[in-house]
Amino acid sequence: MIRLSELALPLDHPETALREAILKRLALADDALICFTVFKRSYDARKKNTEIKFVYIIDLEVRDEAAVLERFAKDVHVGPAPDTAYYPVATAPEGLKERPIVIGFGPCGLFAAMILAQMGFNPIVLERGRNVRQRTQDTWALWRKNTLMTESNVQFGEGGAGLFSDGKLYSQVKDPKFYGRKVMHEFVQHGAPDNILYVNKPHIGTFRLTSVVAKMRAEIIALGGEIRFESKVTDLLLEDGEVTGVELDDGSRLMSRHVVLALGHSARETFRMLHARDVHIEPKPFAVGFRIEHPQTMIDKARLGKYAGHEELGAADYKLIHHAKNGRAVYSFCMCPGGQVVAATSEEGRVVTNGMSQYSRKERNANAGIVVGIHPEQDFPGGPLAGVELQERLEAVAYQLGGCDYRAPAQLVGDFLRGKPSEQLGEVEPSYQPGVNLCDLAEALPDYVIEAIREALPAFGKKIRGFDREDAVLTGIESRTSSPVRITRDTQTLQSLNVRGLYPAGEGAGYAGGILSAGIDGIKVAEALALDMVRQWEAG
Numbered sequence: 001m002i003r004l005s006e007l008a009l010p011l012d013h014p015e016t017a018l019r020e021a022i023l024k025r026l027a028l029a030d031d032a033l034i035c036f037t038v039f040k041r042s043y044d045a046r047k048k049n050t051e052i053k054f055v056y057i058i059d060l061e062v063r064d065e066a067a068v069l070e071r072f073a074k075d076v077h078v079g080p081a082p083d084t085a086y087y088p089v090a091t092a093p094e095g096l097k098e099r100p101i102v103i104g105f106g107p108c109g110l111f112a113a114m115i116l117a118q119m120g121f122n123p124i125v126l127e128r129g130r131n132v133r134q135r136t137q138d139t140w141a142l143w144r145k146n147t148l149m150t151e152s153n154v155q156f157g158e159g160g161a162g163l164f165s166d167g168k169l170y171s172q173v174k175d176p177k178f179y180g181r182k183v184m185h186e187f188v189q190h191g192a193p194d195n196i197l198y199v200n201k202p203h204i205g206t207f208r209l210t211s212v213v214a215k216m217r218a219e220i221i222a223l224g225g226e227i228r229f230e231s232k233v234t235d236l237l238l239e240d241g242e243v244t245g246v247e248l249d250d251g252s253r254l255m256s257r258h259v260v261l262a263l264g265h266s267a268r269e270t271f272r273m274l275h276a277r278d279v280h281i282e283p284k285p286f287a288v289g290f291r292i293e294h295p296q297t298m299i300d301k302a303r304l305g306k307y308a309g310h311e312e313l314g315a316a317d318y319k320l321i322h323h324a325k326n327g328r329a330v331y332s333f334c335m336c337p338g339g340q341v342v343a344a345t346s347e348e349g350r351v352v353t354n355g356m357s358q359y360s361r362k363e364r365n366a367n368a369g370i371v372v373g374i375h376p377e378q379d380f381p382g383g384p385l386a387g388v389e390l391q392e393r394l395e396a397v398a399y400q401l402g403g404c405d406y407r408a409p410a411q412l413v414g415d416f417l418r419g420k421p422s423e424q425l426g427e428v429e430p431s432y433q434p435g436v437n438l439c440d441l442a443e444a445l446p447d448y449v450i451e452a453i454r455e456a457l458p459a460f461g462k463k464i465r466g467f468d469r470e471d472a473v474l475t476g477i478e479s480r481t482s483s484p485v486r487i488t489r490d491t492q493t494l495q496s497l498n499v500r501g502l503y504p505a506g507e508g509a510g511y512a513g514g515i516l517s518a519g520i521d522g523i524k525v526a527e528a529l530a531l532d533m534v535r536q537w538e539a540g
């Protein structure tokens with residue numbers, strides 16, 4: 001297989017043009033090209049007023065591969081394609097009785113369980129929340145009727161935190177073993193659109209993700225796995241520095257010497273339990289801020305110029321960063337084109353925002369977190385759980401400012417910059433449900449965060465015209481940007497630093513940030529765990 005990169009074609013090119021362009025670029029006769037697939041398709045819209053083109057990376061098979069490779073030996077854009085296929089690292093030994101436990105069924109737990117099931121280890125998944133169908137109803141109850149279900153919401157339940165999301169499926173983690181391809185192939189095999197395999201910034205959207213997750217669950221069960229919903233783990237059973245099982249909230253126990261902790265960043269009582277059991281945990285940096293909303297048409301125009309609204313490009317995104325004079329980095333986070341701001345709390349008396357969209361990204365507003373990085377030593381000194389406590393305090397203030405009924409506090413950008421409470425909305429209508437309460441957001445977050453965001457918004461306005469417009473809406477607060485703790489693990493065994501058999505993984509343990517990286521981490525721990533089980537079995 002040969003890989004050809006940097007093949008540029010106009011946005012509106014007919015399908016046949018791709019084959020023609022490959023033949024021309026490689027100077028091949030038509031019958032010499034056996035087949036090809038698009039490995040990646042991207043476009044570069046950074047330079048204004050230049051023609052936007054699709055740029056392809058193509059994997060292809062030709063009749064005489066060696067001759068073609070030799071002919072292009074000096075061409076950096078032509079070479080052998082890497083093998084990105086996934087090969088299981090182990091098979092469960094016949095007669096193996098022990099079953100690994102996976103706590104949490106977000107993307108990390110989902111992929112850990114899928115890989116373990118595919119290798120024959122019959123995992124048992126314990127998920128505190130409900131299945132996607134019931135969970136969708138529970139989540140809508142908060143958005144429509146101000147009623148929060150603390151065990152079934154945006155954070156907890158089948159599919160984890162990313163279920164009601166934009167479903168962005170890209171990540172900047174290093175992935176030398178191409179685990180990300182495995183994640184994407186599984187998604188496609190279970191109903192995701194196959195363009196996620198090749199578009200530069202793939203996304204799947206909430207609606208499709210829910211059906212994909214339900215199909216993956218069915219496959220794990222068909223392979224011999226088990227998934228127990230409404231099964232919250234409340235304690236770890238330990239013996240001589242080794243995990244031996246878990247206790248559930250109904251008092252029942254489940255024994256295993258191999259347990260994956262794929263908890264997500266909102267499992268605060270579980271973090272507390274782990275700390276009480278002396279599992280090694282340390283505080284880690286995260287970020288806090290607000291969600292900002294603008295008309296999507298404004299973002300499209302600023303980013304794509306005359307190509308705004310082009311069907312092939314879809315709703316435009318952005319990524320911004322500003323280094324403020326007070327030493328803080330302010331950046332856009334989890335940008336959702338054509339989406340909505342969502343209520344993302346899992347606890348009573350707290351307000352948290354995040355963003356989601358459907359696959360079409362056709363909603364009126366663009367939204368993104370505008371957040372400021374904060375650090376344990378400087379901003380929340382204390383024990384391992386000081387970051388959790390800070391999040392809880394800030395989210396409780398946001399609840400008060402929102403009016404104590406799960407509406408979110410909000411302010412117009414113009415008023416925020418002037419330090420004046422907002423009283424009336426402008427043209428931009430906030431999408432947050434169950435609604436917003438206009439106020440002064442300066443009361444919601446520490447002064448250094450407010451100061452940095454006040455400096456950043458006009459700077460962002462210079463990059464995207466209108467970003468700091470008077471009536472853009474800020475909604476608060478964005479506090480669960482990543483986990484405030486790291487449940488530290490050994491770099492080789494991927495087991496907890498001080499509890500053998502325990503595999504901290506995914507976002508909650510501080511080893512992932514986003515759906516794709518959490519899935520990749522789930523695969524990594526599943527492999528490490530499987531190899532350890534096989535070693536123990538062989539050692540008798």
Ligand code: FAD
Nearest residue numbers: 104106108128160161162165167168233264506507514515
């Ligand atoms: P989670 O997805 O948080 O899953 C953890 C699971 O563990 C939960 O289901 C929880 O119920 C369960 N659990 C916790 N404690 C226990 C316990 N004691 N017993 C049993 N079960 C337990 N990322 C992207 O890449 N793209 C996006 O577009 C995107 N949009 C997002 C939009 C929203 C609204 C939110 C909230 C997040 C979004 N994210 C997005 C982030 C992404 O969802 C997370 O990074 C990802 O889900 C982390 O995966 P995880 O499996 O590590 O943890």
